[in-house]
Amino acid sequence: MITAVLGGGQLARMLALAGAPLGLRTRCLDPSPDAVAGHVAELLVGAYDDPALLQRLADGAAVCTFEFENVPVATTEWLMGHSTVLPHPRALGVGQDRLHEKTLFRELGIGTAPFAIAATRDELRQAVATVGTPCIVKTRRLGYDGKGQVRLAAGADQAAIDAAFATLTAGGYAHALIAEGFVRFDRELSVLAARGRDGRVVTWPLVQNEHEHGILARSRAPAPQLEPRLQREADLFAAALLEHLDYVGVLAVELFEVGGKLLANEMAPRVHNSGHWTIEGSVCSQFEQHLRCVHGLPLGDTGMAGSGYATMVNLIGEMPDRARLLALPGVHLHDYGKSPRAGRKLGHATVVAASRDEADALAARVRG
């Protein structure tokens, strides 16, 4: 059985590595001949909206899925007409559009930061007045890892707002902007959830995430001092989203914890960086689970693997010395095989341990 994957980066690569033991072969489509999933899977190279390539991608595949959410509409339409596509592309539409996403959160009773939409400079001034400062102004569409956003400090004046507008609309790729009130959160968490073709929903333990320069640096699972009440709240958020979207596959929701309550920041309709720890830290990894979901197989166990605690560290910009890392006890290296570049996610390392402190101490040694 073949899984067709749109995109051939590290997420597709880890899907392919998880699929092989299940007897699943992976075929990816990516514009780059250097796409690293090609090291372990069949790689088709070309544009995402090339019908001849999409035909080859879907040919004989049991299901088509995605490693990223910004899939061109023409692509999803073609695939929907020729194959089984999971998760349903309506979830991509939500993930591509911050307004749609936040509106859906609100409809489902999921808390968010205050937000307001703005298409013009004047509207942005009004939106910032509505949500107050400090705030973050983002493009309504696209943008990830801190790109496509500008932070406005407390008391930011008209000039600062106008400068943010100019920055975010330069190049003309922003359909509109969204101003989000700045949340003084106690910590950032994420919930990773999966829904099978039969509608069964499972979640993994909540993860605490730490960002540096707008990029995820470290995830700790389970989140320290995790109250069952908080996990239940996150599980309800995830289940509401999955069911509303009739979603099949793995989905991640980034959350803020504020005074013991959760606010949703954004969702990712795919396997997610904050779930990479599941490869060794959970009985069933997010990659295997996504494949189980989209192929209609029984869902796997999302409990912590034997050791009980996991910490994942991203390896960004340049790879640390491999021999040094591998000499650390119990460190699991994941080198994506990518060329180094500033700010680029080149790999991650996961440590599993029998205590929170031990996992974190070892993770600190990974970072050197």
Next chain:
Amino acid sequence: MITAVLGGGQLARMLALAGAPLGLRTRCLDPSPDAVAGHVAELLVGAYDDPALLQRLADGAAVCTFEFENVPVATTEWLMGHSTVLPHPRALGVGQDRLHEKTLFRELGIGTAPFAIAATRDELRQAVATVGTPCIVKTRRLGYDGKGQVRLAAGADQAAIDAAFATLTAGGYAHALIAEGFVRFDRELSVLAARGRDGRVVTWPLVQNEHEHGILARSRAPAPQLEPRLQREADLFAAALLEHLDYVGVLAVELFEVGGKLLANEMAPRVHNSGHWTIEGSVCSQFEQHLRCVHGLPLGDTGMAGSGYATMVNLIGEMPDRARLLALPGVHLHDYGKSPRAGRKLGHATVVAASRDEADALAARVRG
């Protein structure tokens, strides 16, 4: 960095899957275009002694290694002249030749069953008289999974011996035969060991193996009721072999436990079926470890992963229903992607659990 592997079966496939997270790419050579490592690695198809193909195999590879021991001499000679080959092919020579192997065991103080060599029918009668009956007559070279051997019952007569000779020399592929006294063992064990380029030796906990129809059916790790004394004896055997052969990589030794003592049955100079449990059951799998060894990287931790107990079940001849297997809690499926055929190893399943009984009970459910 590229690992070149002679052979493209399931062992090469699992080496490739273990190499990818270390940033290692895998290139295999196999006579069959259906070789299953080709699903997750570059596959060259052709004869093992084709110099043009060997050139392509070795081109740019950091190291060449093997997934099987019966490598043609011409192949190893070519590779030795053009690349780094690990483990050193002298170990293949030992593993290919039961007489050489058993003689080496004896030289190193490793116990074996009584044995005698025979090139002719008359010599086989003499050899059987020497070791006594019951005994097993095997071809000196080749043979695995119960092939290339005939068992002689207690009191077997000349006609039975002559028939064994005729069976094993039919087709003329046997250089000679070896008669091995039948050992009334208490159980079959194996020790899996690895030696780095720096000479460091590590071993995994001893495994108890159960064969059916001459093929490995189940491995349990650690072996039940494992006395530290027995593990120490096995560790000494493995270390003596590894050091004598100046071996680099993973090696397995199949053992009989007889009255609290160990006898060596045979060695395999490669990753081994009785070590497949290490993928989930040990901190570092045999596949990752072999790659760490041959690439000169620090060796990994051979301790049991968090859960503490693992049982591996081979899936032979036909695959059980995948959905049924995946519905069992904590079962890790490894489908090699091969076509079904009677007696063929198509995959394995490993269960990890916090107790011996739990692991075995779950493994029994895998077998249905």
